Amino acid sequence: MTFKKRDLFGYLWLMPAFLLVCVFSLYPAICALLLSFTDGGTANAFNSLATNFSGFANFGKLFVDTVFWRSCLNLVIFIVTGLILGNTAAFALAELIHNLKSKRCSGIYRFIFILPMLVPSMVNMLIWTKIVFSPFESGLINTVLNQMFGLPKQGWYEQENLAMLSMILTGFPWVSGTSFLIYLAGLNNIPESVYEALELDGAGTFKRIFYVDIPLLQSQIKYFLMMGIIGGMQSFSMQLEFTKGGPNYATTVPGYYMYEKAFYSGEFGYAAAIGFFIFIVTLVLTIINNKFVKSTEEFA
Amino acid sequence: MKNNGFNPVVQSIATEEDIRINRRAKVKSEIKQGIAHFVIILLMFFVFVPIYFLIIKSLKDPSQEVSSPFALTFPLCFENYSLAWLFVKDYILNTVIIAVCQTLGVLVVCSFASYAFVRYNFPLKNVFFIVILAFLMIPGTLTLIPQYGMVMNTFNLGNNYLGVILPSIAGAVPMGVFLLNTFFSGLPKDLFEAAELDGASKLYSYMFIAIPLSVPILSTLGIMQLLSAWNDLLWPRLILQEEALQTITIGLNPFTTWYYNDYLSLGVPFAGYVIVSLPLLIIFFFASKQFISGLTSGAFKM
Numbered sequence: 001m002t003f004k005k006r007d008l009f010g011y012l013w014l015m016p017a018f019l020l021v022c023v024f025s026l027y028p029a030i031c032a033l034l035l036s037f038t039d040g041g042t043a044n045a046f047n048s049l050a051t052n053f054s055g056f057a058n059f060g061k062l063f064v065d066t067v068f069w070r071s072c073l074n075l076v077i078f079i080v081t082g083l084i085l086g087n088t089a090a091f092a093l094a095e096l097i098h099n100l101k102s103k104r105c106s107g108i109y110r111f112i113f114i115l116p117m118l119v120p121s122m123v124n125m126l127i128w129t130k131i132v133f134s135p136f137e138s139g140l141i142n143t144v145l146n147q148m149f150g151l152p153k154q155g156w157y158e159q160e161n162l163a164m165l166s167m168i169l170t171g172f173p174w175v176s177g178t179s180f181l182i183y184l185a186g187l188n189n190i191p192e193s194v195y196e197a198l199e200l201d202g203a204g205t206f207k208r209i210f211y212v213d214i215p216l217l218q219s220q221i222k223y224f225l226m227m228g229i230i231g232g233m234q235s236f237s238m239q240l241e242f243t244k245g246g247p248n249y250a251t252t253v254p255g256y257y258m259y260e261k262a263f264y265s266g267e268f269g270y271a272a273a274i275g276f277f278i279f280i281v282t283l284v285l286t287i288i289n290n291k292f293v294k295s296t297e298e299f300a
Numbered sequence: 301m302k303n304n305g306f307n308p309v310v311q312s313i314a315t316e317e318d319i320r321i322n323r324r325a326k327v328k329s330e331i332k333q334g335i336a337h338f339v340i341i342l343l344m345f346f347v348f349v350p351i352y353f354l355i356i357k358s359l360k361d362p363s364q365e366v367s368s369p370f371a372l373t374f375p376l377c378f379e380n381y382s383l384a385w386l387f388v389k390d391y392i393l394n395t396v397i398i399a400v401c402q403t404l405g406v407l408v409v410c411s412f413a414s415y416a417f418v419r420y421n422f423p424l425k426n427v428f429f430i431v432i433l434a435f436l437m438i439p440g441t442l443t444l445i446p447q448y449g450m451v452m453n454t455f456n457l458g459n460n461y462l463g464v465i466l467p468s469i470a471g472a473v474p475m476g477v478f479l480l481n482t483f484f485s486g487l488p489k490d491l492f493e494a495a496e497l498d499g500a501s502k503l504y505s506y507m508f509i510a511i512p513l514s515v516p517i518l519s520t521l522g523i524m525q526l527l528s529a530w531n532d533l534l535w536p537r538l539i540l541q542e543e544a545l546q547t548i549t550i551g552l553n554p555f556t557t558w559y560y561n562d563y564l565s566l567g568v569p570f571a572g573y574v575i576v577s578l579p580l581l582i583i584f585f586f587a588s589k590q591f592i593s594g595l596t597s598g599a600f601k602m
Contacts, residue, residue: 009502010420013430017413017473024433024470040586044449093343096336109340110592118580120531122553123573127350128417131357137556137567141408154457176347182454185596219601228602234439259441263327268445282437295602 009222053179058273067249068257068274072165075253081168081233089174089226091217094183095209110184111189116176124171125241131165133157167238167251179224186220186296187213218296226289232284254278343356358570365565377567384572387555396579398464398536398547399529405469405524407518410476414505417477418484419492429481436474448538463539468529476521483517483599484510517588520594530580548576 019089031046038048038060062068093200095111100106132140133156145151156166191215198208215220236255245260252260254274262271356372357365358380364373416422417429447467457463487510495505511518530549537550556569583589 004421007420008421010364010422012427013412013420016409017432017477020466020470021411021432021473024450024467025438025443025473027447028450029435029438031449032442035387037444065567074324096340099338101333105337109344111588112344113347114588114592115584116347118577118584119354119529119572120534120549120577122549122556123354123570124350126556127353130560130566131353132349140370143370160374161594173343173346175343180593181592183602185598185600188597189598193479222602223600230436233437234441236441250526255439255441258439261444262441270440271445275439276560278439279437281440283434286437292602 006253020172032272032275036276038269041053041266042259051264052269054269058270059277061270061276062273067252068254071245071252071257074251075166075233075255078168079229079254082232085168085227086174086228086292087221090179090224092181092186093175093180095213097180098187099232108216110181111280113176113180114178121237122241129157130240133170135159157243158247159252162228163243163250166171170238170242182220182223183217186217216296220296222289222293222295224284225293229285229289230282233278233285308370314600317318328591349442354570354574357566358574360556360565360567362563362567365563365567375526380567380571381575383568384575385455387551387568388575390544391546391551393548394461394540395530395549395576396543397467399460400467400530401461402465402472403522403525405465406476407522410473410480410521411506411511411518413473414478414480414484415510417481418487419502419505419510429477432474432477434474434564436478440471442534451539457539459540459542459545461545464532464536466533472525472528476525479517480514481522482601483597486598487513496555516597517595517599518594519590523584523587523591526583527580530576546574552576 006088019061034046034049037053038052039057041200080232097106097109100109132144133139135153135155135158136142138148139153139156141156142153146153157163164296165230194212194216195208198212234255236253236259239251239253239256240259243251245256256277258278259272261274353596356370357380358377360373361380364377368374414434417425451463451467452458454462457466491509491513492505495509502509530547532547533549535551535555536547540546540550543551552569552572555572556566559569560566
């Protein structure tokens with residue numbers, strides 16, 4: 001393959017992004033990889049490597065760590081339920097808005113549904129932990145359950161058998177934000193002629209959704225699957241803010257376990273090993289997703 | 301609506317039966333529309349629960365919090381807002397500087413890189429692209445410790461805005477490049493080729509063709525970046541130890557805990573968060589049209 005000389009200017013355009021990524025992401029990632037082969041207490045990769053090299057010991061430890069496997073199981077539950085609930089809700093909302101006849105209403109709804117994005121995440125966390133799922137009798141859900149069914153108060157995030165359920169329910173009805181707009185974009189892209197053909201065939205709403213809309217939204221579904229897995233694998237902000245991974249590791253995930261190891265017990269080497277495990281699994285899942293989930297074929 | 305358009309005679313003689321069927325179909329579709337509106341509004345109600353609580357709680361004093369926690373109480377306690385303002389005002393300038401620099405930085409750096417990927421054909425182009433995207437998959441916590449050591453010791457950027465801004469831009473590059481790349485690839489090639497035939501430089505086409513046509517996706521990326529910079533807690537708190545440099549989010553976090561433990565109320569902190577969100581709301585109000593059109597442009601797909 002030959003390249004024109006002037007094409008080399010491309011590197012110049014690429015330079016700022018590439019330099020920033022190398023310095024602030026690539027180099028730390030390499031340090032972290034080196035750290036994962038040490039059992040030292042220091043966070044400096046090169047010092048630890050010289051004094052505390054431990055080979056694959058961290059990875060060996062990882063495979064027999066029951067807390068770690070529990071966290072993996074929790075992660076699978078969180079990712080699967082999150083993907084299903086979030087995507088179903090966003091898709092349903094997109095369908096509802098897409099089929100509205102009034103263009104004005106649909107514009108207003110779009111605007112209103114993304115407004116909650118502006119609520120700072122700290123406020124959301126306070127509202128869910130201190131108000132909605134508050135463990136006290138004065139909590140919203142506790143009050144409602146007590147007055148309607150006379151149920152005793154529950155600890156929600158602080159109660160081992162309910163902590164995970166509470167976290168899954170957090171954010172109900174899972175539609176605020178931008179994902180419904182992305183589905184809406186896909187629906188708007190479906191040519192009018194397809195819908196006209198459907199109408200001639202007398203196909204009902206359900207037929208339309210399952211045989212036309214969903215197959216034609218493959219590209220968007222694939223995007224959400226990819227981002228859901230990538231984001232879900234490393235996310236632990238809810239653990240950090242809501243439950244601290246507890247009670248009794250009921251809600252811990254590998255990302256949080258890594259954070260705990262690095263910042264509470266100072267086992268940087270072990271934490272780095274967990275991080276690399278997360279990276280490798282994410283990479284494999286992404287490749288599988290990319291290979292086997294089809295994108296929408298372009299319309300002629 | 302059956303396909304009787306081919307036979308004008310049949311079409312012109314609309315029997316009473318046809319009219320009735322037509323009317324019934326109309327009523328049916330109107331009922332469907334009504335149900336759709338109803339479900340949407342019901343969802344909206346739930347989505348607005350956090351905003352509702354944020355506002356009503358910010359207008360309560362601690363005693364009203366006890367007597368009626370879930371409803372609006374009178375008199376409205378505007379004192380919360382004046383107290384919160386005293387607390388928040390010193391942090392605003394810091395937050396604005398960091399958030400604006402970070403957002404502009406991400407937009408410039410990512411659009412440069414994506415432009416290179418779309419308009420140039422240099423050796424190892426795909427390798428560079430894949431390497432940059434692979435960074436989406438590396439957990440932030442993993443790089444946090446070495447990154448912290450590097451920023452503080454090697455670059456000596458502790459208590460420096462740059463120590464927050466530069467790593468955050470680097471962190472946003474993979475996603476930004478991914479989105480802009482999809483969008484730029486969708487721009488008509490003929491435009492660029494025509495401009496080049498007329499002797500326009502690549503820089504000229506970037507500034508006067510690529511950027512103006514990409515305002516929607518740029519505002520989507522910009523607003524997302526602005527929000528995350530505004531709300532970021534972990535990294536800025538590590539870098540900015542000196543109180544005079546801290547952002548609102550860093551300042552409000554311990555204040556909220558302290559206030560809640562003392563008064564079992566969230567009145568003043570929530571008033572603070574409302575004040576903090578107002579600038580975002582104003583920006584959002586003006587940019588929402590572009591923001592939405594960027595999101596619905598089709599760049600978000602694989």
